[in-house]
Every structure is written in structure tokens, then in C-alpha cells.
Amino acid sequence: MSANRLQKEFNNYIRCVRAAQTASKSLMDAxxxxxxxxxxxxxxxQAQTGRLGQLVGGLCT
Structure with missing residues (x-):
């Protein structure tokens, strides 16, 4: 039971990180x-945007 909850929470965390990555990219593009x-x-x-993109991109790879 605890392992299932951990997996569920971890998957939710990954979805949230990916959503934050998308939102960050959209904001920087704007x-x-x-x-x-x-x-x-x-x-x-431009340089800061590139560095931020690399940093956030590294979270989801």
C-alpha cells in the first residue's frame, strides 16, 4: 500500500515538474x-534564457 502511494505521488511530482518546465518556457518565449x-x-x-532552458530541461531527462 505504501509503495503504491509513493509511486502515485512520484508520478504526480514528475507531471508537475514537466508542467512547470512548459510554463517556464512559455513565459521566457513571451x-x-x-x-x-x-x-x-x-x-x-538571451543568455539567461538559454541557461534556464538547460537547467529546467535537465530536470526531466
Whole structure:
């Protein structure tokens, strides 16, 4: 019984992590879409977005 609950909770956790990954990517895509290349900090935003994508992507692999 306890093993079944653990498996259920773990599967729910993985689903939530994947949902958070999707939400994070969508948010970063929206921010990058409105942030224009001529604005200061554009390169830093692009670099940070890439690092965040790698970090969050590593959670689900």
C-alpha cells in the first residue's frame, strides 16, 4: 500500500515538474518575443534564457 502511494505521488511530482518546465518556457518565449534586440540587456536576457532552458530541461531527462 505504501509503495503504491509513493509511486502515485512520484508520478504526480514528475507531471508537475514537466508542467512547470512548459510554463517556464512559455513565459521566457513571451518575454523574449517582446524584448527588442536594440534594448540594453538583450544579449544577457538571451543568455539567461538559454541557461534556464538547460537547467529546467535537465530536470526531466
Amino acid at each position: 518575454v523574449c518575443e517582446i524584448y527588442e534586440p536594440q534594448w540594453s540587456g538583450y544579449e544577457a536576457l
